[in-house]
Amino acid sequence: QSTLNFGDSPHTRVNILTGEKVLVSPHRSKRPWQGQVEDLPGDNRPEYDPKCYLCPTNQRADGDINPDYKESFVFVNDFSALLKDTSQQEFNEDELFVAETERGICKVIAFTPRHDLTLPEMDQEAIKAVVDLWQKEFVDLSKVEWIKYIQIFENKGAIMGCSNPHPHGQIWSQNHLPVEIQKECVQQQKYFDKYQRTILSDYVKAELSKEERIIDENDSFVSLVPFWAAWPYETMIVSKRAIQNIAGFDDKEKADFAAILKLLTTRYDNLFKTSFPYSAGMHQAPVNDGDHPEWHWHMHFYPPLLRSATVKKFMVGYEMLANPQRDITPEVAAEQLRNCSTVHYKAK
Amino acid sequence: QSTLNFGDSPHTRVNILTGEKVLVSPHRSKRPWQGQVEDLPGDNRPEYDPKCYLCPTNQRADGDINPDYKESFVFVNDFSALLKDTSQQEFNEDELFVAETERGICKVIAFTPRHDLTLPEMDQEAIKAVVDLWQKEFVDLSKVEWIKYIQIFENKGAIMGCSNPHPHGQIWSQNHLPVEIQKECVQQQKYFDKYQRTILSDYVKAELSKEERIIDENDSFVSLVPFWAAWPYETMIVSKRAIQNIAGFDDKEKADFAAILKLLTTRYDNLFKTSFPYSAGMHQAPVNDGDHPEWHWHMHFYPPLLRSATVKKFMVGYEMLANPQRDITPEVAAEQLRNCSTVHYKAK
Ligand SMILES: O=P(O)(O)O[C@H]1O[C@H](CO)[C@@H](O)[C@H](O)[C@H]1O
Ligand SMILES: O=P(O)(O)O[C@H]1O[C@H](CO)[C@@H](O)[C@H](O)[C@H]1O
Numbered sequence: 112q113s114t115l116n117f118g119d120s121p122h123t124r125v126n127i128l129t130g131e132k133v134l135v136s137p138h139r140s141k142r143p144w145q146g147q148v149e150d151l152p153g154d155n156r157p158e159y160d161p162k163c164y165l166c167p168t169n170q171r172a173d174g175d176i177n178p179d180y181k182e183s184f185v186f187v188n189d190f191s192a193l194l195k196d197t198s199q200q201e202f203n204e205d206e207l208f209v210a211e212t213e214r215g216i217c218k219v220i221a222f223t224p225r226h227d228l229t230l231p232e233m234d235q236e237a238i239k240a241v242v243d244l245w246q247k248e249f250v251d252l253s254k255v256e257w258i259k260y261i262q263i264f265e266n267k268g269a270i271m272g273c274s275n276p277h278p279h280g281q282i283w284s285q286n287h288l289p290v291e292i293q294k295e296c297v298q299q300q301k302y303f304d305k306y307q308r309t310i311l312s313d314y315v316k317a318e319l320s321k322e323e324r325i326i327d328e329n330d331s332f333v334s335l336v337p338f339w340a341a342w343p344y345e346t347m348i349v350s351k352r353a354i355q356n357i358a359g360f361d362d363k364e365k366a367d368f369a370a371i372l373k374l375l376t377t378r379y380d381n382l383f384k385t386s387f388p389y390s391a392g393m394h395q396a397p398v399n400d401g402d403h404p405e406w407h408w409h410m411h412f413y414p415p416l417l418r419s420a421t422v423k424k425f426m427v428g429y430e431m432l433a434n435p436q437r438d439i440t441p442e443v444a445a446e447q448l449r450n451c452s453t454v455h456y457k458a459k
Numbered sequence: 460q461s462t463l464n465f466g467d468s469p470h471t472r473v474n475i476l477t478g479e480k481v482l483v484s485p486h487r488s489k490r491p492w493q494g495q496v497e498d499l500p501g502d503n504r505p506e507y508d509p510k511c512y513l514c515p516t517n518q519r520a521d522g523d524i525n526p527d528y529k530e531s532f533v534f535v536n537d538f539s540a541l542l543k544d545t546s547q548q549e550f551n552e553d554e555l556f557v558a559e560t561e562r563g564i565c566k567v568i569a570f571t572p573r574h575d576l577t578l579p580e581m582d583q584e585a586i587k588a589v590v591d592l593w594q595k596e597f598v599d600l601s602k603v604e605w606i607k608y609i610q611i612f613e614n615k616g617a618i619m620g621c622s623n624p625h626p627h628g629q630i631w632s633q634n635h636l637p638v639e640i641q642k643e644c645v646q647q648q649k650y651f652d653k654y655q656r657t658i659l660s661d662y663v664k665a666e667l668s669k670e671e672r673i674i675d676e677n678d679s680f681v682s683l684v685p686f687w688a689a690w691p692y693e694t695m696i697v698s699k700r701a702i703q704n705i706a707g708f709d710d711k712e713k714a715d716f717a718a719i720l721k722l723l724t725t726r727y728d729n730l731f732k733t734s735f736p737y738s739a740g741m742h743q744a745p746v747n748d749g750d751h752p753e754w755h756w757h758m759h760f761y762p763p764l765l766r767s768a769t770v771k772k773f774m775v776g777y778e779m780l781a782n783p784q785r786d787i788t789p790e791v792a793a794e795q796l797r798n799c800s801t802v803h804y805k806a807k
Contacts, residue, residue, distance in 0.1 A: 115550040115558060121541050122548075123635070125557035131638045134561060136540040143520070146622030150498070172491075192484040192777070192784055193469050200470075202463040206650070207662050208686050209473035210463060213482060262781045272773025274494030281776065287471070289781035290479045302554070314555050338556050392780040413779050425620025428629065429540070431761050432740040433610045433637035436540055 118440055126339035127302075127310055128394075129294040133341045133435045140438040149421045152269050154386060156227040156276060164189075165221045165277035182240045184221040185248060185282075191217035193285055214257065215285035220244060222278040229267070229278050229386055231376035231455055239369040245282075245393075246365065249357050252284045253398035260288050260397050263357070268388025270415055270423065288397055295394055296406075303405035309353040311407035324445045327374045331367035334375045336445040341435040343417045343424050344382065344444050346375060348410040355406045356395035375412070378451040385420035389413055466788055474687035475650075475658055476742075477642040481689045481783045488786040497769045500617045502734060504575040504624060512537075513569045513625035530588045532569040533596060533630075539565035541633055562605065563633035568592060570626040577615070577626050577734055579724035579803055587717040590705075593630075593741075594713065597705050600632045601746035608636050608745050611705070616736025618763055618771065636745055643742055644754075651753035657701040659755035672793040675722045679715035682723045684793040689783040691765045691772050692730065692792050694723060696758040703754045704743035723760070726799040733768035737761060 115122065123132040164171045167179045172189040193215025201211040222241050223233055230238060245263055252261050265280035266273040288296065302310035318324055318335055326334040326346065334348045348371055354360065360368065379387035390413045396406035417424040417438075430436050463470065471480040512519045515527045520537040541563025549559040570589050571581055578586060593611055600609050613628035614621040636644065650658035666672055666683050674682040674694065682696045696719055702708065708716065727735035738761045744754035765772040765786075778784050 115548045115560065117558070120545050120548075120560050121563070122545075122558050122560045127555060127557070134540065134637075138542070139538055139540055142538040144622065146620055147617040190487055190490040192482065192487055192786075194486070197468050197470075200463045200468075205661070205665065207475060207658070207665055209475070210465070210470050210686075212463065212468050212470045215469070260781075262777060264776045264780050266773075266776040269495040272494055272775045274492065283777050283781070289482075289777075290783070291779075291781050310555070313553070317553065317555055390776045390779050392776065394780070411780060425614075427620045428612045428614040428738040428740065429610060429631050431639075431738050432612050432742070432759060433608075433631070433639050435638075438540075 117442065123434075124339045126337070126341075127314065128298055129291070130298050131294070131435075133339050133437060135440060136436065136438050137440050140443075142438065144418065144422050146425075149270055149423060151385065151420055152276070158225050158227050160226045160277070163226055163275060163277050165219075165275055165279055166226050167224045180221070180224055182237070183223060183244050185218055185244065188217040188219050188281065191215075193217050193283060199286075211287075213285055213287060215283060216252065216255070216258070217284075218248065218282040220248070220280050220282065222280065226277050229376070229380075230265075231373060231380050232457065233278075233373075235366075235369050235373055238373055239366055242360075242365045242369050242372075246357050246360060248282055249395075252282070253358065255284075256399055257286050258284045258398060259286055259400055260284065260292055261395070262289065262392060264390065264392030266390050268386065270388045271390050273388075292394065292397070296397070299405040299407065309405060309407035311349055311409060312353050315349050315351060323442050326378065326445060326448050327371055329367045329371055331364045332371045334371050336441040336448070338441060340441045340444065341426075341437055342413050342415065343437060343439055344379070344412075344414045344448065345441075346412045346448070348372065348375065348412075350408050353404075354408045355403050356398070356408055357393060359408070374453050375448075377453055377455045378448050379412075379414065381451040381454075381456050382448065383416060383420040384456050387414060388416065465790065471782075472687045474685070474689075475662065476646055477639070478646050479642070479783075481687050481785060483788060484784065484786050485788050488791075490786065492766065492770050494773075497618055497771060499733065499768055500624070506573050506575050508574045508625070511574055511623060511625050513567070513623055513627055514574050515572045528569070528572055530585070531571060531592050533566055533592065536565040536567050536629065539563075541565050541631060547634075559635075561633055561635060563631060564600065564603070564606070565632075566596065566630040568596070568628045568630065570628065574625050577724070577728075578613075579721060579728050580805065581626075581721075583714075583717050583721055586721055587714055590708075590713045590717050590720075594705050594708060596630055597743075600630070601706065603632075604747055605634050606632045606746060607634050607748055608632065608640055609743070610637065610740060612738065612740030614738050616734065618736045619738050621736075640742065640745070644745070647753040647755065657753060657755035659697050659757060660701050663697050663699060671790050674726065674793060674796050675719055677715045677719055679712045680719045682719050684789040684796070686789060688789045688792065689774075689785055690761050690763065691785060691787055692727070692760075692762045692796065693789075694760045694796070696720065696723065696760075698756050701752075702756045703751050704746070704756055705741060707756070722801050723796075725801055725803045726796050727760075727762065729799040729802075729804050730795065731764060731768040732804050735762060736764065 197214040261284040393410045396403035415423040545562040609632040741758045744751035763771040
């Protein structure tokens with residue numbers, strides 16, 4: 112069975128977290144690109160932008176004035192997709208029209224008062240402060256008894272629909288499990304029931320022994336390109352210990368997480384010498400829903416770029432209608448990221 | 460239960476074809492947009508472009524010369540993601556690394572020799588010729604006994620990763636079922652087992668009586684915004700009869716399909732007075748796999764635009780990590796499309 116030549120033949124790989132497969136076409140990576148080329152957003156932002164709704168002391172859409180914050184700053188999204196006062200209602204007409212209300216709280220986190228920075232350009236202590244805040248927000252939101260799931264994420268870069276370059280992320284929490292989390296619940300539960308270990312403990316152990324998809328490792332975390340990555344430079348940060356959610360991180364783990372986050376995002380920026388766009392977010396156990404020993408905390412990074420700062424991978428047509436598809440292999444992507452410097456290209 | 464106010468409260472709706480839900484935030488559609496604005500591709504193409512690899516008599520990447528075709532033209536993709544000579548191999552290491560080779564044939568179809576047209580700008584007879592060709596290709600590919608699924612699709616517009624504006628589509632066929640088709644198999648089978656009718660027969664009947672999501676209707680087909688649409692102007696064309704695949708279309712149905720396709724794509728172009736980008740494709744029963752009475756032919760349209768020719772919906776962050784999300788309701792989208800003229804804005 113080890114004869115399957117992953118670098119050569121078109122093949123599918125199974126994402127063990129969702130149970131869904133991805134199509135890999137390694138022979139196709141030499142295809143010339145004649146399609147759309149993205150604009151490079153300008154990169155000379157001021158430290159403070161008087162028109163930015165995230166900068167300290169500025170006014171937001173709802174009229175509120177931001178405090179003169181020195182580290183990070185959280186507030187409820189002025190255009191929340193979910194609202195905390197929605198009452199529970201269900202609708203089912205003949206199994207054809209099925210709907211129910213969704214209740215939630217959407218928050219925004221400014222990572223730093225500095226308008227001109229991004230995570231990899233912040234020093235490790237400042238990133239650690241963001242990690243502390245993520246943990247605090249997670250713990251606070253999980254005290255709201257009707258909240259069942261908390262999605263912490265960051266959209267980075269205009270190409271990822273990020274409407275403000277001020278470094279920030281979001282937290283959407285809600286009273287039902289979203290689709291992607293449902294899938295990961297099923298897959299992790301199945302494995303745990305069979306082996307009494309989390310699937311990601313065994314997976315990380317196997318990857319550490321193989322090495323070829325590993326990017327960085329420290330005492331508490333590993334960053335790697337998953338075997339089933341769909342986006343060209345998709346990665347994951349996984350805790351070595353089977354931690355259910357960020358509330359379980361101890362202080363050493365929070366520092367180690369900040370460290371590996373800085374390394375990974377610095378490598379990303381260095382890959383194409385650009386502020387590397389992505390959507391990234393943590394997947395963790397549901398809250399207010401008993402114990403979840405099958406759940407293993409991890410963070411996904413989904414970056415759209417394929418070949419340069421301006422040529423992206425389009426997940427369209429076949430991918431939307433049939434199956435996610437990639438050209439370069441996860442192994443090649445991991446090697447390229449490993450070969451990137453861990454000193455940010457803008458640092459003097 | 461009919462008290463759920465779909466136009467007002469955040470809620471989820473279930474996609475009956477995949478079993479997955481979409482989050483609808485109707486109250487959020489007034490959110491101002493400060494993010495990325497797309498380039499408008501120029502729209503004064505010549506009838507013939509000497510540098511286009513799809514125009515008649517031109518040379519392609521592999522050295523072949525296109526014939527001087529007068530209607531449409533099919534060839535095997537010069538950069539196929541799937542290859543017809545891949546041998547079957549499987550790989551499974553501890554349920555953690557699971558892969559198998561995938562064999563297939565990828566084709567390209569030029570819809571017309573005219574470099575400057577798009578589907579809605581072609582006359583109905585020329586569209587009918589494309590439908591005839593889709594049917595012929597489907598029938599021919601399904602004679603290859605190892606092919607199990609045939610994906611007919613079109614990526615339209617640079618924003619959808621389409622690398623050549625010459626009107627064309629693709630057909631990827633392969634020896635396993637892709638992920639999205641697996642989901643639709645499960646859902647359609649479940650319903651058929653219970654009611655001995657296809658789920659889409661009952662769904663279309665219910666939508667025709669409700670009217671609010673219907674766009675166009677003729678003897679054989681309906682176009683509508685599905686109740687569970689994720690993209691702002693997502694639509695479906697569904698056959699009224701439970702036809703398993705395009706091979707089953709009779710001549711009247713092929714003409715009716717061409718007619719409703721022209722209407723829908725014309726409305727799309729008129730919506731924002733732009734050549735409306737989308738990925739569209741037919742979903743149909745697996746081939747060389749026995750009878751599939753549960754399968755009901757349909758075609759999905761996934762357009763990225765949200766608000767204008769240059770402002771698109773970003774399916775990022777929360778959507779990638781948790782759950783697809785939309786702001787304007789499917790009902791509002793259907794009404795807007797119904798109100799669009801069926802005479803193309805460029806027609807004099
Ligand atoms: O083969 P094309 O048209 O150049 O490529 C386009 O369609 C393919 C199938 O949907 C995608 O995999 C590519 O990312 C996209 O750019
Ligand atoms: O709320 P924002 O940052 O303006 O919006 C961005 O992130 C959201 C959550 O991923 C998406 O729904 C939007 O499409 C995107 O533009």
